[in-house]
Amino acid sequence: MGLLSLAIWLPIAFGVLLLALGRDDNARPVRALALIGALVSLLATLPLITGFDRGTAAMQFVEKMPWIERFNLHYHLGVDGLSLWFVPLTAFITVVVIISAWEVITERVAQYMGAFLILSGLMIGVFCALDGMLFYVFFEATLIPMYIIIGVWGGPRRVYAAFKFFLYTLLGSLLMLVALVYLYFKSGGSFDILTWHKLPLSLPVQTLLFVAFFAAFSVKVPMWPVHTWLPDAHVEAPTGGSVVLAAIMLKLGAYGFLRFSMPIAPDAAREYDWVIIGLSLIAVLYIGLVALVQQDMKKLVAYSSIAHMGFVTLGFFIFNPLGVAGGIVQMVSHGFVSGAMFLCIGVLYDRVHSREIAAYGGVVNTMPRFAAFAVLFAMANAGLPGTAGFVGEWMVILGAVQHDFWIAALAATTLVFGAAYTLWMVKRVYFGAVANDDVKGLTDINGREFLMLSLLAAAVLFMGLYPKPFTDAMNPAVTELLRHVAVSKLN
Numbered sequence: 356m357g358l359l360s361l362a363i364w365l366p367i368a369f370g371v372l373l374l375a376l377g378r379d380d381n382a383r384p385v386r387a388l389a390l391i392g393a394l395v396s397l398l399a400t401l402p403l404i405t406g407f408d409r410g411t412a413a414m415q416f417v418e419k420m421p422w423i424e425r426f427n428l429h430y431h432l433g434v435d436g437l438s439l440w441f442v443p444l445t446a447f448i449t450v451v452v453i454i455s456a457w458e459v460i461t462e463r464v465a466q467y468m469g470a471f472l473i474l475s476g477l478m479i480g481v482f483c484a485l486d487g488m489l490f491y492v493f494f495e496a497t498l499i500p501m502y503i504i505i506g507v508w509g510g511p512r513r514v515y516a517a518f519k520f521f522l523y524t525l526l527g528s529l530l531m532l533v534a535l536v537y538l539y540f541k542s543g544g545s546f547d548i549l550t551w552h553k554l555p556l557s558l559p560v561q562t563l564l565f566v567a568f569f570a571a572f573s574v575k576v577p578m579w580p581v582h583t584w585l586p587d588a589h590v591e592a593p594t595g596g597s598v599v600l601a602a603i604m605l606k607l608g609a610y611g612f613l614r615f616s617m618p619i620a621p622d623a624a625r626e627y628d629w630v631i632i633g634l635s636l637i638a639v640l641y642i643g644l645v646a647l648v649q650q651d652m653k654k655l656v657a658y659s660s661i662a663h664m665g666f667v668t669l670g671f672f673i674f675n676p677l678g679v680a681g682g683i684v685q686m687v688s689h690g691f692v693s694g695a696m697f698l699c700i701g702v703l704y705d706r707v708h709s710r711e712i713a714a715y716g717g718v719v720n721t722m723p724r725f726a727a728f729a730v731l732f733a734m735a736n737a738g739l740p741g742t743a744g745f746v747g748e749w750m751v752i753l754g755a756v757q758h759d760f761w762i763a764a765l766a767a768t769t770l771v772f773g774a775a776y777t778l779w780m781v782k783r784v785y786f787g788a789v790a791n792d793d794v795k796g797l798t799d800i801n802g803r804e805f806l807m808l809s810l811l812a813a814a815v816l817f818m819g820l821y822p823k824p825f826t827d828a829m830n831p832a833v834t835e836l837l838r839h840v841a842v843s844k845l846n
Contacts, residue, residue, distance in 0.1 A: 357418040358402055359432040362442055363480045366396040370472030373465045382464045386457055389468035393453045397446040407439055409827050412835035427544050431486040436832030437613050440687050440825060441482040441606060448602045448694055449475040452595040454807045455698055459705055467508060471595060474500035478603050487535045487546040498524055509591040516591035523574050523584040531571035534564050552618040555844050561623035568616040575608025579638045582661050589657035594701030601660050602694035606686045609667045621840040631672040636765050638665030643772030651710045655780055656696045659736060662769055663689045669766055670751035673758040679833045680826055681750025687825060688743035688818055695732040695811040702804055707793045712783050716790025721797040726785045728808040733781045735815050737774040743818035
């Protein structure tokens with residue numbers, strides 16, 4: 356079994372084992388087994404980083420086996436510089452989520468932990484798949500555990516939020532399925548994504564394919580105006596669900612643009628880049644203003660995620676190395692920062708059972724250790740230099756300046772909005788005098804909470820101070836992608 360198969364199937368095997376064995380009357384061994392499963396799965400992804408050849412744009416750790424021979428489907432996996440970092444990121448976030456749920460989840464513990472481990476394997480599958488149908492299966496299968504996580508362990512409107520999340524993302528994906536089937540027939544019966552990259556296609560065909568992929572991936576990112584499911588899903592999801600949703604699941608859509616939309620339909624991507632840039636700027640500007648007026652902390656961070664992902668899609672479609680690499684760096688850093696923001700909100704919610712900003716005030720007086728972490732993550736969310744949140748945004752803005760100064764000027768305003776909504780929330784929640792009795796009675800974070808927040812704080816600072824390992828690995832693949840997109844495929 357190859358490294359990638361191990362990274363995909365280990366967490367799924369542990370997840371299935373938990374579902375089979377786990378009962379609520381023996382919750383302790385269930386939690387221990389889930390943590391062991393998550394740690395083993397994380398260790399399985401580390402050789403990918405150490406053994407990765409940073410000098411080539413080719414696929415590495417490739418595995419290929421026949422799957423359904425009649426339709427020429429293959430179990431075909433591989434990673435390049437574009438997808439490498441998402442595999443360990445997914446495994447790492449899963450470990451943090453398991454630690455975060457240790458004491459909080461008391462009902463159906465095995466099912467909760469199992470769902471996250473299975474989801475982790477499926478999401479890694481999306482980042483590694485090189486067969487179009489295999490990608491689609493993994494891409495759609497991620498919906499099921501997430502739907503269950505929101506629908507079972509969520510808040511009072513969880514069923515509504517879970518349905519909305521499911522329908523939005525499913526409808527978009529149906530068009531993608533049509534596009535995949537078309538490419539299969541067009542390429543003479545191949546589902547190999549790398550073969551599709553070389554396929555000559557006329558501009559009308561490319562446009563239709565681009566629209567089909569856009570329908571699937573824009574909902575997943577989510578881009579404005581199909582973003583409305585995300586705040587609802589975040590507000591109702593349990594803390595772990597919000598973390599995985601923000602840190603990894605939104606990235607599946609942005610990754611799809613890199614792997615499908617841009618290389619398969621390069622002429623259409625260049626023709627309609629203004630649409631994506633326009634929608635990205637609306638996401639960055641308008642959603643920043645929407646975040647400013649939120650009363651609910653989770654909603655605020657959910658809108659902030661949409662604005663940050665607007666940066667990613669903007670970086671991709673300005674078609675220069677700085678922009679694309681900046682977009683990928685932004686995806687990884689947003690994984691750490693947004694995950695950490697939701698965990699901080701989860702820590703407060705576990706104690707006060709309210710997400711309203713007005714229910715807090717002066718938290719720093721009763722929880723000084725926790726407030727230090729929360730302010731660090733808020734600064735990273737606002738894009739403070741020296742934190743992970745800065746690197747990607749800075750690269751995208753530099754890339755945008757090379758493309759068009761005014762686009763860059765509009766994009767840069769997000770740093771002002773980002774600082775405005777993030778710091779205003781920090782001021783009202785953490786600083787000042789103790790505003791109510793709930794806050795008076797708060798106890799500071801315990802060892803478990805300290806561990807999960809310090810893991811993320813280390814990741815945020817490491818990436819902010821030393822982004823070189825991340826950028827070095829992706830540069831050859833980014834250069835190759837842009838070289839590929841620059842060549843017309845019109846037949």
